[in-house]
Amino acid sequence: MFDLLAQISGDIGQGLTAALGCLGAALGVGFVGTRAVEAVGRNPGASGKILVQSIIGMALSEAVAFYALFLY
Numbered sequence: 001m002f003d004l005l006a007q008i009s010g011d012i013g014q015g016l017t018a019a020l021g022c023l024g025a026a027l028g029v030g031f032v033g034t035r036a037v038e039a040v041g042r043n044p045g046a047s048g049k050i051l052v053q054s055i056i057g058m059a060l061s062e063a064v065a066f067y068a069l070f071l072y
Helices: 001-042 045-071
Strands: none
Touching: 001 045
16 A cells, blocks of 8 residues: 555656746746747847847747656
8 A cells, every 4th residue: 555655656757847847947948938039039140149149048948848758
């Protein structure tokens, strides 16, 4: 009985950890996208440089989701 409860609580903990990691990554990508759109709105001439920096920022944020999914 206790072994089953320990296994279930471990599975729930791993799922919760992965879910929170993915939630953090989604929020990070959203914040990067929002700030990139605001920056292009302020300075449309720099849209190419802003695009490159925002893609790098989004990729780094998405890496957190992969770590959360594959490490737990």
